[in-house]
Every structure is written in structure tokens, then in C-alpha cells.
Amino acid sequence: MTDVTISDLPLREDLRGRTPYGAPQLDVAVRLNTNENSFPVPEDVAVAIVQALAGQVRDLNRYPDRDFTVLREKLAAYLGHGLTPEHIWAANGSNEVLSQIVQAFGGPGRSAIGFTPSYSMHPIITTGTSTTWIEARRDDDFRIDRDDAVRIVREKRPDVVFLCSPNNPTGTALELDVVRDAYESTDGIVVVDEAYAEFARAGTPSALTLLPGRPRLLVSRTMSKAFALAGARLGYLAADPAVIDALRLVRLPYHLSALTQAAACAALDHADELLDGVEALKDQRDRIVRELTELGLRAVPSDSNFVFFGGLHDSEATWQALLDRDVLVRDVGIPGYLRVSAGTEAETTSFLQALAAVLHSAS
Numbered sequence: 104m105t106d107v108t109i110s111d112l113p114l115r116e117d118l119r120g121r122t123p124y125g126a127p128q129l130d131v132a133v134r135l136n137t138n139e140n141s142f143p144v145p146e147d148v149a150v151a152i153v154q155a156l157a158g159q160v161r162d163l164n165r166y167p168d169r170d171f172t173v174l175r176e177k178l179a180a181y182l183g184h185g186l187t188p189e190h191i192w193a194a195n196g197s198n199e200v201l202s203q204i205v206q207a208f209g210g211p212g213r214s215a216i217g218f219t220p221s222y223s224m225h226p227i228i229t230t231g232t233s234t235t236w237i238e239a240r241r242d243d244d245f246r247i248d249r250d251d252a253v254r255i256v257r258e259k260r261p262d263v264v265f266l267c268s269p270n271n272p273t274g275t276a277l278e279l280d281v282v283r284d285a286y287e288s289t290d291g292i293v294v295v296d297e298a299y300a301e302f303a304r305a306g307t308p309s310a311l312t313l314l315p316g317r318p319r320l321l322v323s324r325t326m327s328k329a330f331a332l333a334g335a336r337l338g339y340l341a342a343d344p345a346v347i348d349a350l351r352l353v354r355l356p357y358h359l360s361a362l363t364q365a366a367a368c369a370a371l372d373h374a375d376e377l378l379d380g381v382e383a384l385k386d387q388r389d390r391i392v393r394e395l396t397e398l399g400l401r402a403v404p405s406d407s408n409f410v411f412f413g414g415l416h417d418s419e420a421t422w423q424a425l426l427d428r429d430v431l432v433r434d435v436g437i438p439g440y441l442r443v444s445a446g447t448e449a450e451t452t453s454f455l456q457a458l459a460a461v462l463h464s465a466s
């Protein structure tokens with residue numbers, strides 16, 4: 104071994120001093136820090152996935168279908184909205200989809216804008232491609248003000264606009280008017296990151312409805328959350344077929360392995376069963392909002408499978424005290440606030456009891 108550090112390497116100047124994405128992966132009884140789905144894959148779906156994988160193994164000497172045709176058919180059928188396989192793209196997690204978008208439409212001399220606090224990977228993906236990151240702020244209720252959004256997009260002229268709905272870490276959904284107006288304000292790409300769309304409350308619309316006639320609008324989704332398949336790494340996108348052609352220019356050949364394609368297809372064949380846990384998680388989410396409010400905290404109304412809550416005297420200390428009680432939540436670096444994923448009823452109870460005990464001992 105040598106004692107070389109990163110600063111000794113001929114690293115790109117614009118990467119020096121940056122920190123990688125790093126939500127702690129700790130072995131803790133109650134893990135509610137990365138908005139995973141707490142329900143394991145049901146046994147019969149697991150068996151179906153294993154069979155689908157087994158059907159591929161002998162052919163692993165061959166490269167997979169580069170255009171993942173069957174998977175795109177199934178994703179289009181799942182999304183509905185009149186979408187066809189030509190409107191669909193997929194990659195290893197929606198992080199990779201987002202990264203391909205910025206590779207194709209951003210780059211040196213170009214810029215992307217986001218409305219913070221929002222998903223921490225948007226700026227990391229942006230700067231990773233030497234695209235300039237522009238930060239706009241949400242209002243005090245973590246909403247995006249329509250007029251502000253129009254003004255700043257017109258002024259900054261970004262090549263990519265990131266909108267996130269429901270937003271991570273706040274759980275806030277966007278009104279479609281904001282998406283529509285942001286789109287009209289730019290000649291660039293507008294990405295609506297809908298990783299948590301399936302957890303939206305009744306009446307909260309998806310930007311998928313806006314796709315017809317808007318070739319620069321992209322809606323990204325994932326199987327990591329509602330489908331309980333974070334470990335399989337499958338994210339996807341709906342957009343105009345011309346956008347899909349653009350993404351083909353930057354994707355690595357055969358980026359979706361035959362095993363990934365087979366697992367995702369088998370999962371989509373059992374979509375109803377996999378999505379069964381969504382309602383239970385929404386119930387736990389609503390319970391968290393209710394009970395945290397009763398504890399005197401500020402729980403932000405959520406359309407996701409997590410809740411952002413504030414009113415904490417010392418959020419770092421609260422995070423540590425919860426961890427000491429075997430409950431892992433997320434500190435996204437906003438003083439006074441923490442984020443917790445809705446878990447099973449038992450996990451949620453453990454979190455709520457631990458937090459009540461922590462607040463009690465601090466008072």
C-alpha cells in the first residue's frame with residue numbers, strides 16, 4: 104500500500120474538494136434513512152424473478168438486448184397515458200437515467216437548475232459532467248412559487264431544469280401549472296423526477312399527463328421505491344422518442360444486463376402484488392405526520408413514502424440519539440430538520456416511540 108491520497112492524483116480541478124453521495128449504510132434494527140420500501144419482495148414474486156434469471160444464465164455468453172425491447176413494452180403498459188415503448192428509456196436506477204440526461208443535454212459551458220432543498224444527487228450528477236449547477240430556493244413551505252420559477256428560469260437560461268415531484272427530502276408535490284410554466288419559460292430540457300409518484304395522495308397529478316406536445320419534457324421514475332426493488336437497480340423515463348434517440352448517444356452499450364432486464368420484466372408481470380405495500384406505507388406516512396404534529400413538531404405534508412420534520416432544537420443530536428436507540432433516520436444538513444421513511448407499522452412505532460423518548464429526555 105502507498106499513502107497516496109486523492110489530492111495527489113491528477114484529478115479534474117472541478118472535482119477537487121467535493122464529497123461523494125454518502126447516506127450512511129449502518130447495521131441498525133430500524134433503517135428509515137434512504138426511503139426504501141420496508142416490505143421484502145413477496146415469496147411468489149421472488150420465485151418468479153429467480154426463474155426469470157435462471158432462464159438467462161446459460162445465454163450470458165451473449166450480450167443482452169441493447170434496446171431492452173420487452174422491458175420497454177412492459178414499462179409503457181405499466182405507465183399507461185397512451186405511452187408506447189418508443190417513449191420509454193431505462194437504466195441502472197433513475198440516478199443513471201438522470202446522469203444520461205445531463206450527459207446528453209448538459210456538459211461544459213452548459214447549466215442545470217434545481218429548486219432546493221431537493222434531491223442531493225441532482226447537483227452531484229450535474230457537476231460530475233462539468234455542467235454548471237444553479238441553485239434556486241423553494242419558499243418557506245418548501246413549495247416552488249410559479250412566478251419565481253418563471254422569472255429565474257428566464258433569467259438564468261439553464262439547459263436543464265430539474266423539478267422533483269414529490270420532492271425529496273420534503274415530500275412536497277408540484278402543481279402541474281409550475282411544470283407547464285417552467286416548460287414555457289425555457290428552450291431547454293425540463294426533467295420531472297417522479298421517483299415517489301406512486302405514493303402521491305389522491306388528486307395529486309403526475310407530469311406524465313403533460314407529455315403530449317411537449318418534446319422537451321422528461322418524466323423519470325424508478326422501481327426502487329414503490330416496487331420495493333432498490334437492490335435490482337432499475338430506473339426509467341418517459342419522453343418524446345427523439346429524447347430517447349439522444350440518450351442512446353451517451354449510454355454505454357449493453358448498460359442494462361440481461362439479468363437486470365429479466366428481473367425487472369418478471370417484477371412488472373407481478374406489479375399489482377409488488378405495489379401492494381404502497382397503501383400500507385402511505386398509512387404509516389400519514390400516521391407519522393399526525394403523531395409528529397401532536398408532539399409539537401413541524402411535519403411537512405407529504406406525497407411520498409417519507410416525512411420531513413422540523414422544530415428540533417438540535418437535529419444532529421436528535422439524529423444521534425435516535426441512532427443510539429437503534430433507529431436510523433436521515434440528516435440532510437438542514438438545521439432543525441430530519442427526514443424519516445415510513446416503514447412497516449412496527450418500524451414506524453419504534454421510530455415514533457424513540458423520538459418521543461428523545462424529546463422527553465431533552466426537555
Ligand code: PMP
Pocket residue numbers: 137138195196197198199222267270271296298324325326327333336337338
Ligand atoms: N430521484 C429521487 C428524488 C430519489 O430520492 C432517488 C433515490 N433516493 C432517486 C431519484 C434515485 O433512485 P434510483 O437510482 O434507486 O432509481
